[in-house]
Amino acid sequence: MSAKPISFLGGVDPADGKIIEKKHDLCGACIKGKVLVFPHGHGSTVGSYVMYSLSKKGLGPAAIINQTADPVVVVGAIIANIPMIDQVDIEKIRTGDTVEVDGCKGVARILKRRES
Amino acid sequence: MHLTREEERVYEGDCGWANQTCIRILVRLGELFGAEKLIPIDSAHVSGVSYKTLGDAPIEFLRALADAGARVKVRTTLNPQSLDSHYLGKKLQKDLQEPQLDILRQFERMGLTQSLTCTPYYLQRPARGLHHAWAESSAVVYANSVLGAWTNREGGPSALAAAIIGKTPDYGIHRTENRRPNVTVKVETKLRNETELGALGIFLGKTLGDKIPAIKGLPNTPKDMLKQLCAAIATTGMTNMFHLDSTSRTRETEKIGVDSHQIKHAIEELSTASASQPDLVFLGCPHCSLNEMKRIAQLAEGKRVRVGTEFWVCTSCHVRQMARDYVKKIEKAGGHVLDGVCTVVSWTEKLGIKTIMTNSAKTAYYAPTLNKAEPLLAPLQDCLKAGFQG
Numbered sequence: 001m002s003a004k005p006i007s008f009l010g011g012v013d014p015a016d017g018k019i020i021e022k023k024h025d026l027c028g029a030c031i032k033g034k035v036l037v038f039p040h041g042h043g044s045t046v047g048s049y050v051m052y053s054l055s056k057k058g059l060g061p062a063a064i065i066n067q068t069a070d071p072v073v074v075v076g077a078i079i080a081n082i083p084m085i086d087q088v089d090i091e092k093i094r095t096g097d098t099v100e101v102d103g104c105k106g107v108a109r110i111l112k113r114r115e116s
Numbered sequence: 117m118h119l120t121r122e123e124e125r126v127y128e129g130d131c132g133w134a135n136q137t138c139i140r141i142l143v144r145l146g147e148l149f150g151a152e153k154l155i156p157i158d159s160a161h162v163s164g165v166s167y168k169t170l171g172d173a174p175i176e177f178l179r180a181l182a183d184a185g186a187r188v189k190v191r192t193t194l195n196p197q198s199l200d201s202h203y204l205g206k207k208l209q210k211d212l213q214e215p216q217l218d219i220l221r222q223f224e225r226m227g228l229t230q231s232l233t234c235t236p237y238y239l240q241r242p243a244r245g246l247h248h249a250w251a252e253s254s255a256v257v258y259a260n261s262v263l264g265a266w267t268n269r270e271g272g273p274s275a276l277a278a279a280i281i282g283k284t285p286d287y288g289i290h291r292t293e294n295r296r297p298n299v300t301v302k303v304e305t306k307l308r309n310e311t312e313l314g315a316l317g318i319f320l321g322k323t324l325g326d327k328i329p330a331i332k333g334l335p336n337t338p339k340d341m342l343k344q345l346c347a348a349i350a351t352t353g354m355t356n357m358f359h360l361d362s363t364s365r366t367r368e369t370e371k372i373g374v375d376s377h378q379i380k381h382a383i384e385e386l387s388t389a390s391a392s393q394p395d396l397v398f399l400g401c402p403h404c405s406l407n408e409m410k411r412i413a414q415l416a417e418g419k420r421v422r423v424g425t426e427f428w429v430c431t432s433c434h435v436r437q438m439a440r441d442y443v444k445k446i447e448k449a450g451g452h453v454l455d456g457v458c459t460v461v462s463w464t465e466k467l468g469i470k471t472i473m474t475n476s477a478k479t480a481y482y483a484p485t486l487n488k489a490e491p492l493l494a495p496l497q498d499c500l501k502a503g504f505q506g
Binding site for chain 1: 148149163173174177251253256268269270272321326350351352461485
């Protein structure tokens with residue numbers, strides 16, 4: 001869960017799925033198999049292909065939850081077959097929570113809070 | 117979404133797998149954004165051309181489309197590649213060149229113009245008031261804000277899908293009501309050069325999200341300088357367009373002021389190199405206009421590129437041909453004019469380049485991650501001073 005927008009090109013290393021943007025609050029974290037929660041995408045339109053490459057290598061996120069949908073992320077999710085929902089109040093979700101995403105109904109549920 | 121009978125046939129696969137795949141991308145995209153129909157486009161511009169940023173997996177996606185007979189239905193231009201045959205191609209290993217050529221071949225099979233530029237509007241100005249499907253975020257903002265053409269910021273694959281179908285979903289900036297400004301930005305300081313315009317864009321992109329600003333305080337700003345604002349605002353944000361017309365009516369209540377401190381802070385934050393002498397001085401992000409080529413040539417005349425420094429100017433093949441005399445002057449001074457290439461998506465780190473000086477805020481933003489280089493951000497004249505002796 002990040003409060004910061006993500007650019008998949010330049011922001012995520014396609015070789016290992018780690019976030020590499022130095023000033024990002026998730027820098028160093030790996031998105032592989034995670035429900036990736038962030039406000040919206042930004043920047044390069046090649047980001048869609050980076051998402052596709054990550055998924056082909058098994059390094060993609062399990063699902064994406066956004067506050068606002070960005071066409072670049074949406075197209076990436078479509079061609080990479082990553083379930084994605086938008087218009088979610090993402091501040092209710094915290095890193096470590098267990099979240100269920102229903103891409104067909106457009107619903108996310110917090111199943112379990114992170115143990116604090 | 118409501119599809120016409122013809123579109124439904126394509127959707128059901130009657131016109132082959134490639135067309136079906138493309139229309140399905142467009143329909144799913146349109147449905148997520150609440151589009152009711154597909155609308156015809158006049159042109160498309162496709163990103164995702166550099167082998168460095170694309171990688172191997174998407175090449176197979178492109179090949180599968182081309183194998184299945186995908187052909188573009190409208191005039192479609194292409195973004196820059198990772199190397200050119202004259203200069204970088206000779207310095208880099210063969211295994212980087214072959215996949216790059218493969219990518220270009222797949223696009224060629226699908227009928228895309230081998231334009232290889234992020235400034236396709238210098239080749240042919242997109243028709244004002246018509247719908248287009250452009251990827252390349254800097255060109256999207258320029259088309260909407262400066263040229264009056266209408267395009268969403270497409271992802272690379274959706275721009276290609278739109279080109280192949282000849283249509284795009286009717287949402288976002290394609291709708292008149294979504295093109296109106298919803299925030300006022302007042303620039304309270306005089307911006308003196310293109311780098312400060314870029315810094316404004318970096319700040320606004322972070323601040324605005326997807327809002328459309330009416331920017332006050334930038335009267336009579338030359339288009340080459342606005343190009344830097346366009347590139348930077350799209351780098352850090354989702355903004356598709358801005359208004360400069362002081363009479364544009366805003367419904368907004370929100371107002372944002374920008375002063376000299378915010379501009380200075382944006383430049384300092386991006387300018388992280390400690391070495392004063394850069395390994396590479398790079399101009400041409402986005403690709404240089406004829407006018408910028410002229411200015412660089414004039415400043416380079418009679419000078420020599422410093423020993424130990426590379427000096428690159430990137431532009432399109434199209435502008436290069438118009439700028440032959442300027443190219444000669446830049447090359448005589450020891451610089452390299454690379455056409456069809458983008459430094460940010462080229463293999464600079466394999467050439468031992470660790471610091472890049474540039475006038476482009478967009479390049480400075482991406483250099484640390486994409487080029488593994490520390491940037492120095494400064495206006496064109498300062499870049500030339502650092503790059504040349506004498």
